[in-house]
Structures are given as structure tokens and as C-alpha cells.
Amino acid sequence: MGSTDSLNHILINAIQHLPIGIFWKDIHGQYLGCNKHCLSLFDLPSEQFIIGKTDAQLQPALKEKQLPNKALLQTDQEALIHGRSVIAKTMHMETIYGQGQFEITKIPLHSHTGKIIGLLGIAVDVSSKFRSEQKLQEKTALLNSIFDALPDFVIYKDMQGRIVECNRAALKLAKKKKTDVIGKTVTQILPESTAKVSIDYDSQLKSNYKSANYKMEFELAGRQVYVDVHKHPVIQNNQLVGTVSISRDIKERRNTLEKIATLTKHDQLTQQLNRATFLQELENINQQHSWGMILIDIKKLGKLNSQYGTEVGDKVLIYVGGMIKEMAPNAAHLARIQGDRFAILTDQVSSPAQLNYLCNKLIDRLNRKIAIQGQVIDLAICIGATNYPDTIQDTNKLLTCSEQALLRSRKNIEQNYTLFDPILEAHAEAEKRLIDDLKQAINDKSIDLYYQPIIDANSKSVLGVEALARWHHPEQGLIMPVKFIDLAEKNNLIGQLGEMVLEKACQQLAQWRAQDIDIFMAVNLSPIQFNDPQLISKIKHDIEYYDIPAHRLEIEVTESALMESNQTAENMLAELIELGVRLSIDDFGTGYCSLSYLKNMPAHKLKIDKSFVDELEQDKTTTAITRSVISLARELNITVTAEGVEEESQMQWLQAQQCDQFQGYLFSRPLPSDKFCQWYKTHHTTDNNITYQQPVKTMLSLQVL
The missing domain is CATH 3.30.70.270 (Reverse transcriptase/Diguanylate cyclase domain)
Incomplete structure (x- = not known):
């Protein structure tokens, strides 16, 4: 065998084993041969079967399988007529593997004299690449839709500070078209002082690659805006290529x-x-x-x-x-x-x-x-x-x-x-004697607890009770809590009184749980009690000693106490929450704490004070504030209890605002333990069909510990 024959043999053998489809035709479109992969790909019986046939003649043998369409056949003519390679990209074809995408190259074949005598076809399966590109396009379209639907203002800038992309919200804010901002810098769009702030933060980000957050106020397109800006680096291949700013107008929220x-x-x-x-x-x-x-x-x-x-x-x-x-x-x-x-x-x-x-x-x-x-x-x-x-x-x-x-x-x-x-x-002498009597009552544990039910606003089921201290003085009779609690706070007795109330409440809760009365117990803490470094350990001891779930104990702290609390008190509240105890802000609206405080103090509940409930739909300001408080609490996922609900009209208004819980004379007065059990079982056995009580207007509303 000559060297030429040997080389031809090697080439033919190589072509036969290539993992791509290769075929060759004469100038009349008749097949002269193909490699094994081509036969396998289109489920053809043998190379001899296709030799001498055109695509049209092969069609009956291929049954439902489709040969290249007219556009692909046209590339045969282009390659033969113009004498150059022609590529038919991403042609849709049927193979034994199902539908596929192919990139087919047609190369004219020349004789030793340079005359075109046929063409060589190379079919490369690019289905995987095509699918990847298609998925990428779909993903890009989805991301673009999300990008434009975002209510925040999003701007992407390159390293020169030119705007490369921005979303619809940003364009709406600036009252501009995209063509008006793409390629521009912030100095061409924003006020000079505002642009300088943005550029300064961009410079910092470019030097340290760290995200930044800041707020700024400026006028844009005739509108005063106050935005919360988050800037982030855009990194590709470990190189910073730009910055993205995500801004939100918080002016209305701030106001x-x-x-x-x-x-x-x-x-x-x-x-x-x-x-x-x-x-x-x-x-x-x-x-x-x-x-x-x-x-x-x-x-x-x-x-x-x-x-x-x-x-x-x-x-x-x-x-x-x-x-x-x-x-x-x-x-x-x-x-x-x-x-x-x-x-x-x-x-x-x-x-x-x-x-x-x-x-x-x-x-x-x-x-x-x-x-x-x-x-x-x-x-x-x-x-x-x-x-x-x-x-x-x-x-x-x-x-x-x-x-x-x-x-x-x-x-x-x-x-x-x-x-x-x-x-x-x-005249304080009489008060001194009363203080001595209070000390004795605390030591004897003769101060009683009454329990006022807390009702679910929707189902009207009994969720829990608030423990209220009552002092029946042997000579003076019932002394209002506002008086003896004030005495206790002023005379360093509030810690002992609070411990006694907490222990009695936990003991009572344990007894009720044994009677299948599964409710929570709310107990008030005085702000002075947070001066006791052992407060948390005492609460933990009562929970463990009486074997009650921590989440069934709800600690109520007045709004004014929260506002006056120091770091130690805040740490104690955090420890209580970590312990599993629920935190409630009592008398909300009377202390007037900044509502922003709620973001930093993870309270589970706030209780709207009776003074607000009394004025619902009578005082516009009170009504508006109450509505706002309920709405804000709902956004912060904080439960709201309305105290002092005495009228059905109050209950209906609060229900309409989606208030979560009710407490007040409309449902029940504070009751001693035995009477509460009777009340609970009566309502429990009747599916909480609570009979609303008409409040006695002449009675004083008692302040509680």
C-alpha cells in the first residue's frame, strides 16, 4: 500500500470514529458516504443504504423523522455555487434521541484541479448549549421583570460612575425615560450636594469593597424625598466592575x-x-x-x-x-x-x-x-x-x-x-401606719389575687388572665391598688410585693393546668423591680418550681417603664424573652413612648390603655392613634390587647381594625380564683359563648400591679 493510500485509510478511519455526524455528497446532492455517528444519529441501516440517494429519496425510509428543512438544503447550494464554507446554525432536527438542535457546516470539496466536485457536511449537536442559552434567556427575562417590578429605586453604575441600568421605580422618581439616564452620571441627574454624597460613598466602596448604608434628603423632579440607601459592590472574577444602589423613599414613614x-x-x-x-x-x-x-x-x-x-x-x-x-x-x-x-x-x-x-x-x-x-x-x-x-x-x-x-x-x-x-x-403619719400594715400584709401573703379574663377577638375563647392585686385592709377595707402600689414603690416594698404576686400567680396557673384549664397568666412588673439583679433567677425559679411552660407566663411592663429603662433593665427583658417568657407593654398610649422603640424591643404584645378605648369614635385624634397603633403592631407582628372594653360598640370597632384580644367588663370583672374557675368552666363548656355584661358606670376602674 502506497503512502497516499495509507494516509487515506487513516483519515477515513478517523472520520468514521469521530463523535460528530459527518457526511459527503456529490454536486447533485447524492450521498457518497457518511461516518458511523451520522448513521447512528439518524437511525440509518448502513452507509451503503444512503450512497447514491438524495435527501428526498431517503425520506420514505426515515418515516416520521425529518431530514434537514429547505433552509438547510439551501446551504448545499450556497456552498457549491460560491465555493465557500456555509454554517447553518441551530437547525431543529429529529434524531434517535428526540428533538435536537444542530450546527451544520457545509464545506465544498475540490478536485486536484480546483473544480468543485461535492461537499462535506459536519453536524455538531448543540442541543445542550441551546437549552442552556434558552434557560439563561428565560432567567434573564424573569430577573428583568422582577427588577422592574421592585418598588425600590435600583441603579447600577460602572467604574466611571456612569449609569448602566436602572429600574422603572427609579425612572418614575426622576420623571425621566431610560434613554435620558443611561450613560449619565449622578451629577447630571441629582442635585450637586446629593450627588457628592453618592460619589463619596462610591469611592469608599471602591476602596474597601464593603457595602454601605446611609440616608439622605433632597429634592428631585419637584418632589422632596428622604431615602434609605444601600450600596453594594458588583464583583466579577474577583474584580470590582461597578456599584449597585438600592434606595427606598422613607419620607412618609419618617413623617x-x-x-x-x-x-x-x-x-x-x-x-x-x-x-x-x-x-x-x-x-x-x-x-x-x-x-x-x-x-x-x-x-x-x-x-x-x-x-x-x-x-x-x-x-x-x-x-x-x-x-x-x-x-x-x-x-x-x-x-x-x-x-x-x-x-x-x-x-x-x-x-x-x-x-x-x-x-x-x-x-x-x-x-x-x-x-x-x-x-x-x-x-x-x-x-x-x-x-x-x-x-x-x-x-x-x-x-x-x-x-x-x-x-x-x-x-x-x-x-x-x-x-x-x-x-x-x-399628715404623713397616717401614711406611715399604712406602710407598716402593708409590710405585714406582704409578709403574711394576705394580699389576694383576682383574675380578669383576656378574650380572643375572633373566637371569643378565653386565652388567659391578668393577675390583679387586691388588699383588703382589716380596718379600712378595700384599698385601691393605685394607693398601696404607690406606697410599695416609694417605700422599697415593691420587690417583695412583686415576688409574692408572681409566686401566687405561678402557683395558681399550675393548679389550673392540673384542672385542664390551659391559659396564660399575665403578671405586672414594676420598673423598680428591674433594680433587683436576682429578678430573672427568681422568675426562672417560680417557673421551674411550679412546672409551668415559660410561654404561658406573660410579663407586663408599663410603657412609661420601658421609656425610663436603662441598659440593665433592657438586658433583663432580653433574658426574659430568651427564657421563653412573653413580654407585654401595658397601658400603651399613656406613657407615650416613641413607636420606634418597638423595633428594638422585641415585645410580643402591647395593651391599648382603657383611656383610649373609652374615647373611640368620640375623639378623632384618639381614634386615629388607636387605629395607627393597631396597624403598626400588625406590621411588626405584635399582638394587640384592648383594655377596658365595656361597650359592644367598642368591641365591634376594635374587631374591624383587627385587634387581637379584648379585656374588660364587657366580658368579665376581675374574679377571685374560685369564681373564675366557675366562670371559665361555664363558658368553656358552652364553646365560649360569652354573655356580654353591661358595665356599671359608677364603679371606679382599678389600677393594678
Whole structure:
């Protein structure tokens, strides 16, 4: 065999074993041969079978399998006529493996004289590549759809700061078309100062490859925006190729939070400081100055409300608040610290003579008949005042001493105002005896617990109870919690009282669980108890000793306590939550904490105070705030309990706002343990078909521990 024959043999053998389809034809389109892979691919019996046949002649033998379409056959003619290779890309063909995509190359064959004598076809299966490209296109289309649907403003910039891509929200914000921004820099779109901030953060990101977050406010397209910006590096092959900015307009959210924060620091009716804010300012006053405090009570405001309605009563409060503001010294701290009580704290009126003058002036202006909504109101006030340091030597006693003076004025019909006199402290003797009795009651554990049901708003099932302390004094009878709890807090007894209440509550919960009463127990903690470093261990001990699930114990902390809490208290609350105990913010709305605090304190529940529930659909501001609080809590996944629900109309309004739980006289008063068991079993056996009770309007609402 000659060298030429040997080489031909090697080439033919190589072609036969190549993993791609190879065939060759003459200039008339008749097959001259093909390799084994081509036969296998199209399920042809042998090479001899195709020799001399055209594609049309092979069609009957291939049955339903399709040979190359007209476009592919056209490439035969192009290769033969023009004498150059022609590639038919991604041709759809049927093979033994099913539908496939092929890239077929047609190469003209020449004789030794250069004449075209046929063509060589090479069929490469690119199905896998085609499918990958198709999936990539689908994925890209999906991502583009998501990208454009995002409500946030997304902008991608290259290393030169030119905008490469942005989504629909960003274009809408700028009120521009995409063609107007692509290729531009932020300096061409944003205000100069804003663009500089963006460029500075881009520079930092390019140097440290770290994401950045910042907020900025600017005007764009006639609109004031306040955005929260997150910048991230875009890295390819370990190289920074650009930056992506994701921004969200939080102006409305900020305005809402600022409005709520302002509302929470002020009395909503008179716009003066509320009690919590006033006490905070009192705590921070400069003790190097002289100070005077005046408390003003509106006499018989409750009677005015009953006689003329709360709308008239509110007008009276607004009138009195306005007069006080008009007559008080400039820069005085003015507050409405109780329903019918106002306070003035000033360092410009501090001597007894100055206080006497201002008190007389207030009485002269406010003790008179006024006309409100066609009604003639016989307005009367009483005043208690004190000063520092002439009369008292401790600023912490300004409020309590003023209250003692006010109490004297309230009791003395003929005396409109009283300046505190140390002699008044003699009246504290009775209080001292009461403190001793309270100590004994705590030691004897003779303070009882009553339990008020907490109801599911939808099913009306009993979810839990709040444990309320009741002191039946052997001589004085029932003493209101507001009185003995205040005594306990002021006389370092609140820790012992709180421990006793917690232990009794856990013990009772364990007994109920043994009776198949599976509910949670809510127990109040005083802010003073957080000064006890052993508080958490004591709570843990009671949970373990009485073998109750931690999540069935709910600790209630007042809103004002949260606002005044220090880092130690916050750490304790975090430990409680880690223990499994649920945290509830009590009397929400009265302490007026910043709602932003809820983001940082993972509370499970907040309880809307009865004072808000009482004014639903009567006071627009109260109603709006209550609606906002429920909505915000729902967004933060915080359960909401409405306290003091006494009317079916209140319940229906709260249900419409998707309030989660109810507590109040409409369902049940606080009950001793045995009566609660009877109440629970009665309602439990009747599928919680609770009979609503009509509230007794003359009864006082008890404040609880």
C-alpha cells in the first residue's frame, strides 16, 4: 500500500470514529458516504443504504423523522455555487434521541484541479448549549421583570460612575425615560450636594469593597424625598466592575413616626406635655437654680362631663390649658399630668411671694363663669404649690409636696390654693401606719389575687388572665391598688410585693393546668423591680418550681417603664424573652413612648390603655392613634390587647381594625380564683359563648400591679 493510500485509510478511519455526524455528497446532492455517528444519529441501516440517494429519496425510509428543512438544503447550494464554507446554525432536527438542535457546516470539496466536485457536511449537536442559552434567556427575562417590578429605586453604575441600568421605580422618581439616564452620571441627574454624597460613598466602596448604608434628603423632579440607601459592590472574577444602589423613599414613614413621637410626648387634647415627659424633664432640671411648681386641679370635671358631655369637658380642659399657657412665665414646663390636673414648673417664679402672686392671678382668671357651646360653666380650680430650695431642699420632692398642698386645697372648700408648708408632713403619719400594715400584709401573703379574663377577638375563647392585686385592709377595707402600689414603690416594698404576686400567680396557673384549664397568666412588673439583679433567677425559679411552660407566663411592663429603662433593665427583658417568657407593654398610649422603640424591643404584645378605648369614635385624634397603633403592631407582628372594653360598640370597632384580644367588663370583672374557675368552666363548656355584661358606670376602674 502506497503512502497516499495509507494516509487515506487513516483519515477515513478517523472520520468514521469521530463523535460528530459527518457526511459527503456529490454536486447533485447524492450521498457518497457518511461516518458511523451520522448513521447512528439518524437511525440509518448502513452507509451503503444512503450512497447514491438524495435527501428526498431517503425520506420514505426515515418515516416520521425529518431530514434537514429547505433552509438547510439551501446551504448545499450556497456552498457549491460560491465555493465557500456555509454554517447553518441551530437547525431543529429529529434524531434517535428526540428533538435536537444542530450546527451544520457545509464545506465544498475540490478536485486536484480546483473544480468543485461535492461537499462535506459536519453536524455538531448543540442541543445542550441551546437549552442552556434558552434557560439563561428565560432567567434573564424573569430577573428583568422582577427588577422592574421592585418598588425600590435600583441603579447600577460602572467604574466611571456612569449609569448602566436602572429600574422603572427609579425612572418614575426622576420623571425621566431610560434613554435620558443611561450613560449619565449622578451629577447630571441629582442635585450637586446629593450627588457628592453618592460619589463619596462610591469611592469608599471602591476602596474597601464593603457595602454601605446611609440616608439622605433632597429634592428631585419637584418632589422632596428622604431615602434609605444601600450600596453594594458588583464583583466579577474577583474584580470590582461597578456599584449597585438600592434606595427606598422613607419620607412618609419618617413623617408618620415623627408625628406619632410628637403625639406620644404631648397630651393630645391640650398639646401640653404629658405626665411621662413632664416627669422626665423634672428629673433633669438644674438643681443650681431655684424652682417653683404649681399644680392646678379643675374642680368637679367629672360632674361637668356627666352633666354636659365629654365634648364640653374637653373644651373646658382646652380653655384652662390655654389660660395657663398665657399666664405662665416664658420657657416654663407646662403639662397635663392627670385628667383634670395641670402642672407648671419654672425657674422664673420660685420665691413664696412670686408663687403667691401667680397663684392668685391664675385663680382670678380661672375661677369664673365661662360660656362653652351655649352652656354657662361655673369653672372652679384649686392649686397646690411649692418651691425649691426655700421650702424644700430636694427637687425630687417638688411634685409630691405640691400634691400634698393641692390635697389640702381640695379638702378645704374656702381655700383655693395652698403653698406647701413642712407642717403638712405631719399628715404623713397616717401614711406611715399604712406602710407598716402593708409590710405585714406582704409578709403574711394576705394580699389576694383576682383574675380578669383576656378574650380572643375572633373566637371569643378565653386565652388567659391578668393577675390583679387586691388588699383588703382589716380596718379600712378595700384599698385601691393605685394607693398601696404607690406606697410599695416609694417605700422599697415593691420587690417583695412583686415576688409574692408572681409566686401566687405561678402557683395558681399550675393548679389550673392540673384542672385542664390551659391559659396564660399575665403578671405586672414594676420598673423598680428591674433594680433587683436576682429578678430573672427568681422568675426562672417560680417557673421551674411550679412546672409551668415559660410561654404561658406573660410579663407586663408599663410603657412609661420601658421609656425610663436603662441598659440593665433592657438586658433583663432580653433574658426574659430568651427564657421563653412573653413580654407585654401595658397601658400603651399613656406613657407615650416613641413607636420606634418597638423595633428594638422585641415585645410580643402591647395593651391599648382603657383611656383610649373609652374615647373611640368620640375623639378623632384618639381614634386615629388607636387605629395607627393597631396597624403598626400588625406590621411588626405584635399582638394587640384592648383594655377596658365595656361597650359592644367598642368591641365591634376594635374587631374591624383587627385587634387581637379584648379585656374588660364587657366580658368579665376581675374574679377571685374560685369564681373564675366557675366562670371559665361555664363558658368553656358552652364553646365560649360569652354573655356580654353591661358595665356599671359608677364603679371606679382599678389600677393594678
